[in-house]
Amino acid sequence: MLLTFPLVGVRFNPVENIIQWRWRNLALVGIGAFVLSALWRWALARREMVMVSAAGQSSFRQRSIWDNRTLRWSVGGGVVAGLVVVPWLVSTYQTNIFISFLLYVILGVGLNIVVGVAGLLFLGYAAFYAIGAYAYALLNHYLGWGFWAVLPLGGALAAVAGVLLAFPVLRLRGDYLAIVTLGFGEIVRLVLENWSSFTGGPSGISNIDRPGLFGQELSVAGTNIYIYYIVLAMTLLTLVVAERLKDSRVGRALQALREDEVACQAMGIDRVGVKLMAFGLGTAWAGFAGVIFAAKTTFINPASFTFFESAIILSIVVLGGMGSNWGVILGAAFLVLLPEYLRAFSEYRMILFAVAMVLMMVFRPQGMIPARSRQYPVEDAEREEGGR
Amino acid sequence: MDLQYFFELTLSGLTRGSIYALIAIGYTMVYGIIELINFAHGEVYMIGAFTGLIVAGILGTMGFPLPAILVLAALVAMLYCAGYGYTIEKIAYKPLRQAGRLSPLISAIGMSLFLQNYVILVQTSDFVPFPSLIPEFAFLEPIAHIFGSSDFLIVVVSAVLMAGLTVFIKYTKIGKAMRATAQNRKMALLLGVDADRIISVTFIIGSALAAVGGVLIASHVGMVNFAIGFIAGIKAFTAAVLGGIGSLPGAMLGGLFLGLAESFGAGYISSDYEDVFAFSLLVIFLIFRPSGIMGKAKVEKV
Amino acid sequence: MEAVLDVRSVSMNFGGLRALSDVSVTVREGEIVAIIGPNGAGKTTFFNCVTSIYTPSEGEVYFTPRGGTPVRLNGMKPNAVTALGMARTFQNIRLFRNMSVLENVMVARHCRTRAGIFGAIFRPRWVRQEEAEIVRRSYALLRALGLHPWYNELAANLPYGQQRRLEIARALATEPRLLLLDEPAAGMNPQETAALKDLVVRIRDQFGLAILLIEHDMSMVMSLSERIYVMEYGCLIAEGTPQEVRRDPRVIKAYLGEVDHA
Structure with missing residues (x-):
């Protein structure tokens, strides 16, 4: 382990032919690696122990404080109320950060339907974000369509594109599916980049109209707050819909698909239909988010929709907890808000999240807030004690 | 059709194809044994290029002759990348051997992002010029404008390495154990094959080959940056899929096929969509013939 | 009585391998029928053909839904088969x-x-x-x-034992007319097996089902089933009531190794 760090110790500047030796860094890394590897071994050993003990006694789940419905709703209400007043308390710049936070929540929740609930690893999510954004940008640029007309259309287009992509990949699973969606995402981006006459190529499209409020012109700051409320409303809508879907007949079918495809079919569920639904339901949100994004920045180009973007959204879902919408909110907060408010730390943002992704998979694959199956209240007069 | 242009394209396709094949071997070997797409493999290739750059820089200021620098840079890069490959496996994949298929894949993506950002942090996020280390071969003088010495070297080195690997897999003890593990890990384990060791060796070999590819292509193109691994990785993966993932000769053929397809696509249709060809091939193959040109279809057991 | 399931000389080839050859099985309303045979005899493959997870290479599978006429299942999707009223459990709990x-x-x-x-x-x-x-x-x-x-x-x-029961509960929830059980007693101890036997009879009576099961546990099969089919190397070698099958020389030969511990 110690041996693998020459890149840190030496920086070569070929332009001036200077070699900067960085012995101090090397020493630090050496010590760091030693400490880390010891920690690593300890953590792995501990994980083994936990696994063994968990296997020994079938661990019955504890009722957590979150099962209290009133508490959950009051906390949720409090957070929403807090978010409603945010734009009046902070600067335009910070409102912007909150807008992007909420956009990522929408994207995360959408991707969560595909990855977390239905268990289909999807690596080209940014392509659908792009479809939404470009739908608005192009329709606005060429035909002069307004924001509100395009918003539902963008979502619908993304959903249709998702279903179309789903058709050929129906038979694929796991890693192949991941790669095909990645390839698809890159193809979309490359086409946007190269079809200059229509999409503006790498330089993108600028001067996209901001959304109008009953034909009134708003100031820049005013529009910003307006968009903030649109995003907030959209986020709440997304959350409500996603939560409702999860605990419905369709949602259960999606989860069954994730757990076991063969058994899922044997239970009378149409695998094809459910997969198409998962894709469509998941990608529609990326379309909505894309339209809002284009309206917010008034300028888009393909660089916003790289694989990197897909990876960020995926890491939001993974860190937060696959299948858990509350986890997504927390994940987005970590990924978007934290780096903004801890400036010193922002340089290390991606690397820390990458590390977190690996560690999360090794030590806590269920994420920060694990998804839980719904607890159903059942009235049963003669129920024996045993449910605990 | 213009014959000379055709030859030019063929030769440049061959060069690219060799590199893809070198990287694809890493994917295919790993997939063959643990059925995992090692997303971080492209990054290992990139790190190979950077290590080569650093070594070449150090040796260059010390006044070594060019061929010596090239050989040493490639060797050191191989060594270090083997170390990286080994470490990556130990950290990100080994603890997840028992987990489902999604977890190691996500862990691999995390690893890939980590390595990219690590290079950004400790080196730079800009493109860095790479010294041209490959000497001009006199005998290639007459055709140097279409098939330079770097092209020549890439093709030859790749061919030699791949031939060596084939021999290694076929005749050595470790090679045989590797094939056995790929066929049936449980059975191999029962027969006394140390699967963990075999997997480590696989990662080491794959990474070392990627490192050679990294050094060679970097000095051919003359540039490196942190993101080269991503595109090269996907393309090499495409090559592995084309040839039927899990199959060594398939990876080599797939690499050449992809290199040629790209070169002709770019030459005769449009160079703007060069990368689109590769991705489209990938998507089309995965959908319609996921077992590749030479692979066999698998039946899932219920 | 009406036949719920009618399998007519079904064969299944995987490449060059003939996993099933000319297998015919009938299950009538309310019957408990067992398929026995050594490991690798093609029992689970047979189940997969019946439930349309595989499409048989030759032969036909007919199923009669409640209050309907026989439907040909060849080439149908597994979920459509379930919707008609056939449910199953899996050997390796899924x-x-x-x-x-x-x-x-x-x-x-x-x-x-x-x-x-x-x-x-x-x-x-x-x-x-x-x-x-x-x-x-x-x-x-x-x-x-x-x-x-x-x-x-x-x-x-x-x-473990409860997981097997849950598989049965899950299958019952699809409101089947025919329930296929793939080695329901595998890995269970004698007490659990006895309880399972009672359960199978009880659900048959309570839900009005026909049940087709694959089982290794001889005592369970003999006391539970009304008719038994015996398979070996993908072929049916005997068929009849438990008494008939028990006396059949071919069955004794095929089972020589396994009869001892039964």
């Missing part, structure tokens, strides 16, 4: 491990309910009623199989 016990059964109500995406989002009255009905019926099934104390636990946390 529960939805990360869903709760109750949810496992609720999933199986899928083909008997109809709320779609918009139903899920807007939750009109009929959807809420449907949901409540799903919960009620699923819980009733868990009760019938004695799994109700664990209804909110994850399926993966159930003890």
Whole structure:
């Protein structure tokens, strides 16, 4: 382990032919690696122990404080109320950060339907974000369509594109599916980049109209707050819909698909239909988010929709907890808000999240807030004690 | 059709194809044994290029002759990348051997992002010029404008390495154990094959080959940056899929096929969509013939 | 009596391998029929052909839904077969491990309910009623199989024997007319096996089912089933009542190794 760090110790500047030796860094890394590897071994050993003990006694789940419905709703209400007043308390710049936070929540929740609930690893999510954004940008640029007309259309287009992509990949699973969606995402981006006459190529499209409020012109700051409320409303809508879907007949079918495809079919569920639904339901949100994004920045180009973007959204879902919408909110907060408010730390943002992704998979694959199956209240007069 | 242009394209396709094949071997070997797409493999290739750059820089200021620098840079890069490959496996994949298929894949993506950002942090996020280390071969003088010495070297080195690997897999003890593990890990384990060791060796070999590819292509193109691994990785993966993932000769053929397809696509249709060809091939193959040109279809057991 | 399942000389080839050859099986209403045979005789392959997970290479499979006429199953999707009224369990338990016990059964109500995406989002009255009905019926099934104390636990946390029971509960939730059980007693101790035997008879009577099972446990098969089919190397070698089969010389020969511990 110690041996693998020459890149840190030496920086070569070929332009001036200077070699900067960085012995101090090397020493630090050496010590760091030693400490880390010891920690690593300890953590792995501990994980083994936990696994063994968990296997020994079938661990019955504890009722957590979150099962209290009133508490959950009051906390949720409090957070929403807090978010409603945010734009009046902070600067335009910070409102912007909150807008992007909420956009990522929408994207995360959408991707969560595909990855977390239905268990289909999807690596080209940014392509659908792009479809939404470009739908608005192009329709606005060429035909002069307004924001509100395009918003539902963008979502619908993304959903249709998702279903179309789903058709050929129906038979694929796991890693192949991941790669095909990645390839698809890159193809979309490359086409946007190269079809200059229509999409503006790498330089993108600028001067996209901001959304109008009953034909009134708003100031820049005013529009910003307006968009903030649109995003907030959209986020709440997304959350409500996603939560409702999860605990419905369709949602259960999606989860069954994730757990076991063969058994899922044997239970009378149409695998094809459910997969198409998962894709469509998941990608529609990326379309909505894309339209809002284009309206917010008034300028888009393909660089916003790289694989990197897909990876960020995926890491939001993974860190937060696959299948858990509350986890997504927390994940987005970590990924978007934290780096903004801890400036010193922002340089290390991606690397820390990458590390977190690996560690999360090794030590806590269920994420920060694990998804839980719904607890159903059942009235049963003669129920024996045993449910605990 | 213009014959000379055709030859030019063929030769440049061959060069690219060799590199893809070198990287694809890493994917295919790993997939063959643990059925995992090692997303971080492209990054290992990139790190190979950077290590080569650093070594070449150090040796260059010390006044070594060019061929010596090239050989040493490639060797050191191989060594270090083997170390990286080994470490990556130990950290990100080994603890997840028992987990489902999604977890190691996500862990691999995390690893890939980590390595990219690590290079950004400790080196730079800009493109860095790479010294041209490959000497001009006199005998290639007459055709140097279409098939330079770097092209020549890439093709030859790749061919030699791949031939060596084939021999290694076929005749050595470790090679045989590797094939056995790929066929049936449980059975191999029962027969006394140390699967963990075999997997480590696989990662080491794959990474070392990627490192050679990294050094060679970097000095051919003359540039490196942190993101080269991503595109090269996907393309090499495409090559592995084309040839039927899990199959060594398939990876080599797939690499050449992809290199040629790209070169002709770019030459005769449009160079703007060069990368689109590769991705489209990938998507089309995965959908319609996921077992590749030479692979066999698998039946899932219920 | 009416035949619920009528399999007519089905064969199944995998490449050059002939896993099933010319197998004919009939199951009549309310019957308990067993298929026995050594490992690798093609029993599970037969199940997969019947439930349309595989499409047989030759031969035909007919199934008669409740109050209907025989339907040819060849080439149908597995979920359509389930919807007609045939349910199965799996040899290697295939529960939805990360869903709760109750949810496992609720999933199986899928083909008997109809709320779609918009139903899920807007939750009109009929959807809420449907949901409540799903919960009620699923819980009733868990009760019938004695799994109700664990209804909110994850399926993966159930003890092994209970997981097998949950598979049966899940299959029953699809309202089948014919239930296929693939080695339901595998890995169970004698007490559990005895309890399972009672359970099979009870669900047959309570739900009015025909049951076709694959089993290794001889004592269970002999005392439980009304008719037995014996398979070896993909072929049927005997058929009849337990007494007939027990005396059949070919069966004794095929089972020589296994009869001892039966």
